[in-house]
Amino acid sequence: MSASYSSGRFSAVLFKEFIQMRRDRMTFAMMIALPIIQLILFGFAINNDPKNLQTYIEMNDTGPVSRSFLAAMQNSKYFDFQGIVANTEQIDAVLKDGRAAFVISIPEGFERAVLRGDRPSLLVIADATDPAASGNAVAALNQLVSSSLQGMTDTVLQSLAARPPPFSVIVHNRYNPAGVTSYNIVPGLLAIILSMTMVMITAMAIVRESERGTMEALLSTPARPIEVMLGKILPYVVIGYVQTLVFLGMALLLFEVPFNGSWQSFLIGVNVFIVVNLALGFLFSTVARSQMQAMQMSFFYILPSILLSGFMFPFSGMPIWAQYIGSAIPTTHFIRIVRKVMLKGGEIAEIVPDLMALLVIMVIITGLAMLRYRQTLD
């Protein structure tokens, strides 16, 4: 009798499982919230065809043709004009610090050349560090050349419009002329690798002490919290350095990603980012009651930091609310720092805005962690 299948025993296990599921709030929240978050992020926030890319114009000539072309660009929704740049230095500056995705340069004597039928060229400089982000916009440009002139009443222009395009667009892909995807992905990976290890491992290492009961023994010794925390966290800083070294070796030798910027700015960025992540792991450890929970919380954090940081999908393509969330994630700023330094040859001056953002996040996280940290067991 007892060897045969018993629906009573089956339902006993079933009910027990539901009771336990309800007790473990964190897992329960994960099961409900994670699909919702994933749906929202993938459904709304992620956009592989980013519009409204920030564009600057170098106006060395004005006239009906360029005006009409610029208007067509704006109408295409791909380009969002931010302003005028006057010279090469300014072009370099807006591209390097990430203010511009495109700079349109209208050469001197452009209008006259068009009317004369010389078929001049118009230069578009694209920030190609993220080839996926700029790809569609670039593809749209050529179409805009012909369509922009169709509405013109001028007979000369109309006759021009009928024939092959009256001017051409030369796209200059800066920082990543060949459009190599790994140039974009690999530097970003450092941010993901570091935040995964630093946040998760630190949180788990601290929670492990209380989960196994060893924290009580530690607290009963005269050790000060600062001694315990520094001693516990420092090994993981070393791990972070090792990971960074391995990353650099692989990126430079295997993937042949250029390193154009300064080592100082890279080092400053890495150190600040490691500290921010450790603080975040520390904060998680003050909330989590078990290593399992610490892991779940870290996972909760890793997901948006992969999706919303500009690592996998263009940051500029996300809606504003998603960009706000993305800006609150340290990974976003560190990815920018690494890309700026490695691909664009960024110096300290160029990474200052991202560094400041990281420092603000660090202060907030550390403050929260300190509020939650308890020296005694109560």
Next chain:
Amino acid sequence: MNGSAAIAGDPTGKPVIEVSGLTKRFGDKTVVDHFDMSVPKGAIYGFLGPNGSGKTTTIRMMCGLLTPDSGAGTCLGYNILTQSHLIKEHVGYMTQKFSLYEDLSIRQNLDFIARMYRVPRRTERVENALEELGLADRASQLAGQLSGGWKQRLALAACLLHDPQLLLLDEPTAGVDPKARRDFWDEIRRLSDRGVTVLVSTHYMDEAIQCDFIAYIAYGRKLIDGEAAGIPGQVGLVTWRVEGPKLAALAEELTGQPGVEQVARFGAALHVSGTDAAALAATVSKLKKTGKRTWKQQPAGLEEVFIHLMAGSQDNFAGRSPT
């Protein structure tokens, strides 16, 4: 290790622990309620009570691991509210659960604890401790591989490394076999003879008998305290021991009779106890006539006393939902 019995800072023979009004609440639960205690120097002080009675919480408050919600006191002359870091320097606290690192070796564990207390001549002390433990040849084994009894001995050795003046042992013998328990208590005796004050919590009555002083705590409140030998007298409990056939039936018969406050089975005998000696004697003489049983009056033991105290105290946790 010998010869370090002289204890500084306490020449007047003041109590090692002196606390009053200690109260601790977790949420709306009062886990420890106005607890007073005074532990004389060099004594073995037994801290008794059922599971969940607040023993661990009280011990943690006395060594500064928990902040009491109200109350005050001193431990080794230091204020438990403000000088917990000084208390920790001179107290050896052995937690209920094994709290050394299972993934460190025995020697590494001892060495770690010695460093936390900044013990001078550390390597020598650790080697001595290993020798005394009899673990010298297994020192590189992982602590997690030790049996329950060995873990407990290792934990005790670890909290003795810094020559504490006070040992707080939280249910040190839970889950340990009788032989190991006996050895453990021999060690406690030796330490006490050297002048170390020991506060030990337990719920084994045979261990309670080994203590010089006893405090009994139930549901967060202290029910009684004093010298171990004097406790039954304080309560004024009279016990009759009955041996013979059909004790289960007799036990049922006894319940509710005048003078009978408590009937408890002890192996092949029943212990019938009450505080009203005359009424109990009357009931006993009436029942003596029925059945072929032997009745004998004897001094009430600690166990009867505590069962009696428990029955009279209120369970303030009863009826709460599990958390």
